[in-house]
Each structure stands twice: as C-alpha cells, then as structure tokens.
Amino acid sequence: MRTRRLITQYNSVYLVLFVICVAAFINNRSFFAFVNVNTMLRQASSLGVVTMGTIFVIATGCVDLSVAAILQMSIGIFMVFVKRLGQGALPYGLLASLAFGAAIGAVNGIIVTRYRVQSFLATLFTAAILGGVMRLSMGVTPMGVPPAALVNAIKGSLIGEMSNSVLIFIVVAVAAHVLLRRTVWGRKVELIGLNQTAAHFAGVDVERTITVTFAFNGVLAAAAGIMSAGYIGFADQMTLGSGMEMDALVAAVLGGNFLGGGKASVVGAVGGALAITLIINIVILFGFDIRFQYVVKGVLLLSVTYAAVFFDRRRGRA
Amino acid sequence: MRKKGFNRGAVVLLALAVTLGLVLSACSKKEPEAAEAKKYTIGVSIQGSNNDWAASCYSHFKYAFGTSYADQIANVYYGESGYDDKKQIADIEDLLTKNIDLLIVQPVSETSAAGVIEKAKASGVKVVIFGGLCGTDQYDAYVDRDHIKTGYAFADWVAKKIGGKGNVIVIMGYPGSGYSNNVLKGVQEALKNYPDIKVLGTEYAMYTPAEAKKIVESYFAKRVPVDGLIVDGGLMNFGALDAFVDAKRPLPPSSADDWFGFLKKTRALDYTNYMVVNSGQELSLDTADVAMKLLNGESVVKDDLRPPTIWEGTELATTIDTSLPDSYWLASQIPADRISEFYK
Numbered sequence: 282m283r284t285r286r287l288i289t290q291y292n293s294v295y296l297v298l299f300v301i302c303v304a305a306f307i308n309n310r311s312f313f314a315f316v317n318v319n320t321m322l323r324q325a326s327s328l329g330v331v332t333m334g335t336i337f338v339i340a341t342g343c344v345d346l347s348v349a350a351i352l353q354m355s356i357g358i359f360m361v362f363v364k365r366l367g368q369g370a371l372p373y374g375l376l377a378s379l380a381f382g383a384a385i386g387a388v389n390g391i392i393v394t395r396y397r398v399q400s401f402l403a404t405l406f407t408a409a410i411l412g413g414v415m416r417l418s419m420g421v422t423p424m425g426v427p428p429a430a431l432v433n434a435i436k437g438s439l440i441g442e443m444s445n446s447v448l449i450f451i452v453v454a455v456a457a458h459v460l461l462r463r464t465v466w467g468r469k470v471e472l473i474g475l476n477q478t479a480a481h482f483a484g485v486d487v488e489r490t491i492t493v494t495f496a497f498n499g500v501l502a503a504a505a506g507i508m509s510a511g512y513i514g515f516a517d518q519m520t521l522g523s524g525m526e527m528d529a530l531v532a533a534v535l536g537g538n539f540l541g542g543g544k545a546s547v548v549g550a551v552g553g554a555l556a557i558t559l560i561i562n563i564v565i566l567f568g569f570d571i572r573f574q575y576v577v578k579g580v581l582l583l584s585v586t587y588a589a590v591f592f593d594r595r596r597g598r599a
Numbered sequence: 600m601r602k603k604g605f606n607r608g609a610v611v612l613l614a615l616a617v618t619l620g621l622v623l624s625a626c627s628k629k630e631p632e633a634a635e636a637k638k639y640t641i642g643v644s645i646q647g648s649n650n651d652w653a654a655s656c657y658s659h660f661k662y663a664f665g666t667s668y669a670d671q672i673a674n675v676y677y678g679e680s681g682y683d684d685k686k687q688i689a690d691i692e693d694l695l696t697k698n699i700d701l702l703i704v705q706p707v708s709e710t711s712a713a714g715v716i717e718k719a720k721a722s723g724v725k726v727v728i729f730g731g732l733c734g735t736d737q738y739d740a741y742v743d744r745d746h747i748k749t750g751y752a753f754a755d756w757v758a759k760k761i762g763g764k765g766n767v768i769v770i771m772g773y774p775g776s777g778y779s780n781n782v783l784k785g786v787q788e789a790l791k792n793y794p795d796i797k798v799l800g801t802e803y804a805m806y807t808p809a810e811a812k813k814i815v816e817s818y819f820a821k822r823v824p825v826d827g828l829i830v831d832g833g834l835m836n837f838g839a840l841d842a843f844v845d846a847k848r849p850l851p852p853s854s855a856d857d858w859f860g861f862l863k864k865t866r867a868l869d870y871t872n873y874m875v876v877n878s879g880q881e882l883s884l885d886t887a888d889v890a891m892k893l894l895n896g897e898s899v900v901k902d903d904l905r906p907p908t909i910w911e912g913t914e915l916a917t918t919i920d921t922s923l924p925d926s927y928w929l930a931s932q933i934p935a936d937r938i939s940e941f942y943k
Contacts, residue, residue, distance in 0.1 A: 317820040422926035520807040565817035571802045
C-alpha cells in the first residue's frame, strides 16, 4: 500500500538513481563527495534547463527537435554582439539570444498550430534551416572565448561552493514547477495534451497556448546555450548542445512524461536530466569502456519504464 | 568580252588567294597547338567544410588549383559531402560524368566509397586518396599523415614529461573510426616502453570540448592523480584543460594538434607544458602536388605517409601570433598574405 503511494511513473527514475548511486558509492567512496556532486549537478544544469522547456512542449502533445539548433545559434548571436560591440554588450547579447530563442520557438508554434504541420516535422525543418543559416552567417569556426564576466558568472558561486549554473537550474526548475502547477497557463498546457478538442471547447486558446509554450521552450534553449558556453569557457556553436534535443526528450521520458502529452512532472524531469548526466560519471567510475554509456542509457530507460509499469500494475491489482 | 575575261581571272586569283590563306592559316595554327600544354579537368570529393579542419583542407585545394596550378587546369569540380558517405558516392558519380582526368577523394568512411573509387579507376581516371583509408587499393596515390607515428609521438612525449611513471588519460575522437584506432595503436605502442605508466582510461570525446571536460571531471571524482593527458586534438584538449582550471589543479603535460584556438588558449593560460603535431589538413596542398605530377606523367609514391611534425609549447610560447584567427593551423601552407582570404 505504501509502495503504491511512493512510487509513481514520475518518480520511479529516483528509485533507479538511488540504486545506481549506492552502487557507485560502494565502488568508490568519494562518489558523494561535495566536489563530485557539485560537478555532476553543474554538468546536468544545461540539459536540465532545456528539459524544463521540453516537458511543457511534450505536455501539449508536441515535440521540439530544434532545441539544439536554437541553443547553438543563440551562442553565435550572443558572441556576435560581444565581438562587435565589446564586452560591455554582454546584457544586450544575452537579451538578443533569449529573444531569438523566443522568436524561433514562436515561429515553430505558429507553423504547428496555424499551418497544421506535425511538430516533429516542423521543428526538424527549423533545425535544418537554422543549421544552414548558422554555417552561412557564422562559419564553422567556434566563436571563441566568451567574456570573462559570463564565464565567472556561470562558474562562480553565490551560495557557498555551489556553482551558479546549478543555482540557475534550481531556479528554472522551481519556476517551471510553479508555472505548471500554479498558473492557468500550466493547466491549459496539460489540458491541451490530454484532449485538444475538449480544451478548445473549454475555452482554451489552443493556438496561442501552444505557440507560447514553444516560445518558452526556445527561451530556455537559448539560456542553456549561454550556460554551456560559460561552463566550458568557450563558445563553440558547432558542437555545444549537439544531440541535446534527444537527451532532453529522453530525460523527460525518464521522468515519466509521456510523449503523447497530458500530465507533466518537473520533479521527474529533474531526475531524468540527472540520470542522463550521471551515465558518463558512472561509466568512468566503474571503469567501463566509454562506449558502454549508450548501453547504460538504453538499460536506464528500460529500467525506469519497467519500474513505472510494474508499480502501475501493482496499483491496478490492489 | 574583255571585261568578262578579266572577271574570270580575278575570280580565279581570288580563289587561289583564299585557298592559300586557308592553307597558311591552318599551318600557322598547328604550331601553337603543339606547344600549348594540355589543360586538365579535376574532380575533388571532400568530406565537407563543417569544421575548421575540413574547411582548411578545402582551402588548400582551392589555393593549389586556383593559384599554383591555375595555368594547367581547365576546370576543378568540387563535391562536398557534409560527412555523409552516401552523398559522397553520389558526388563522385556526378564528378565522373564531367570527363575528369583525375579524381581526388577525401573519404568520409573507410569502406563506403570503395566501389565508386574502383569504378573511377577502371574508367581510366587517375585516383588520389587523401586524409583517410578508402577500403580498396585501386588508386594511384594516397597521401596522409602517419597516424600511428602521430599517436606514438603524443604518448612518448607525455610519458617522458612525467618521468616515465604516473597516471594518464587517453582521449581520442570517434570510437570505432579507423583513424582513431591508428592513433591509439601508436599511443599503445609507445606506452609499452613505459611500464610504470597507468592508463586510467581510453575515452572518446568526439572532438567536442564539452565532452572532454566531462570526461576529465569524472576522473577527478575517482580521486586519483592525473599526471598526463594524451589527447588527439586541440578542441578536445581545450575542454580537458578547462576541467583542470576549474578544479584548481596544476595543468599536466598534454598533447594536441596545431589548431590555433587551442594554441591561443595555451597563451591565455600561460601554459607551455604541451606538444602539438600538424593535423594533416595542410597535406591537401601536397596532395594537389602529387595529383599534378601524376597528370604530367611523373612517378609518385603510392602510399605516401608523412611523419608528423612536432612543436613543443616552450618553443611556441613566444612565436604564436594571437592576432591570427582561431580557425588557422600552425602547419598551414597558405601564404601569409592570403591568410585572411581563407581563414575567417
């Protein structure tokens, strides 16, 4: 009875995380050292921020495959501002990147809602176009070292020794949770995912809500781009964030968020992002070949899915 | 009557003059035609220009055929595959329809283009391979950096720097690629000479600084000292060194290639305990030389593997021109006055 209440599809990832962490701790007693935990959280922060946007999009029943392209282009736009206007233009570069993310997200939303193009295809095309535009306008050479102020802001610590990128991730996750659970927009997003027609008849402006959701996702992707550049101390718009659209989707699914839309969970998605990030750490700690990470990712996804199904069945029997 | 006879004579004279003129002009044309050198049509199938390395290869080809050999070239057709092996096959097939005399292929994968390369060779086109194995021996020349010797140079240098004992991390590019396997083979050969060196792990960061940084940070979690970094590339070493900077650990001896973005980072960190080798992108110019020799009937070495050129951080500390773009390479063969044209 107690298990039924504790383990749900949204938090079963934590059960798997717990098992992995205990195994890692047994293997290496320094696993829970503050330095290692802080490092893992810091590594997870960019993916975590992207995943927070992703769960809103998939809650509406859509997917966004352009987040990595938005992330990379945002890095480029930020660096163009800084390079052309000097280090003092950092806030403007930041605003321009976020505005760009919002604009591309909104365009995605409009294509999906007004022109009835499947979100999978619409965002795939947007990603391809952005990739081409980026190569044409910015070339293939990394944009170089970002301003020291940004690097220090991301790597620095406002609270104790905790990296600021972790702090940003926590703030974004809390904000996402509040938006999802405490605002009308959050309710609308979930309602659209559950039944778009019903949402429409219930007075929800489906087009606008989906468009705003994509724009929100775009803003978070852009923010994650700037965070990534700060974390690595290098604005490599060609490789940073590569494959993050899939990692964010997997993280969301690990957190119990179904691609079909409907109810979403920020808590689950945070666990999913941590689990994805932990994979490299675990593989190296256990001394496995790094190619094993792909196997671990698959096994993790299967384990969490099975755990969710297992406890759902038990709940059904009870 | 007189008038008529005059006309007939004039016509005959005119006809003779025209005939003579035509004969003379035909004769006079023959001489310069024989003296004029044959101009060649070349097809170049490159991997793409998706990164600085590939873009620099492309630049060297354009420079060679557009400048050094411009007077011998009728046309050069380029096919950019964007690292897509299927597109490369289609590109080569397209190039073969353009009556090319010679085909240069920079293979995307080690096997996929073998069939179409054999087809090109069988059709009488001369074939030069550059920058990677192609899965067939049906070519006239293969120009590349010796990757096994490169790996050996990386590991030997780092091993000597740490006094022949300690822990090292090996970071390669793509898992399973023949190129990375060869570099790794060289690394392993060199490390056989240093039994007191422990390889903490051989990892693949896929040429991304972020992945390299995560890998090194994960090793820090093991709480074992990391005394050296054997890294096959400046972009990856950029991330690896950043992990040391963040962890406030002293920067260990490391290896990389000659990408300027990395060299500029070493200057910014005031770090000299490293070595770099030429990345091999500049050999595309040498490949063009080999191609022209083949076309002009000169003999060439079939498998032309060049040993790596090595520079140490201490010698580069004062010579690196930080005003050059990140995309530039130390071993680039593009003349100084044209760098801005090819490297942005």
